[in-house]
Amino acid sequence: MPLLQYVCPSCGKQFDELVKKFDEKVVCPACGAEARRSYSGEMFTSTGKPPHHCSGNCKTCSGCR
Secondary structure, eight states: OOEEEEEOTTTOOEEEEEOSSTTOOOBOTTTOOBOEEOOOSOOOOTTSSOOSSOOSOTTSOOOOO
16 A cells, blocks of 8 residues: 555645555545645655656656666
């Protein structure tokens, strides 16, 4: 289960959430609005190595190498 970063578009709160799936809907703990993924910080592949050109958006990516 991945630990992902989220940001609330309503109140601006940034938080981490443990989710079962990457596309799972997450609500803000402060105001209850639906939060969106924050693609800040370092990205790592499943081997623990930083990818070469990772955008952090796994839906449009052809996979980490």
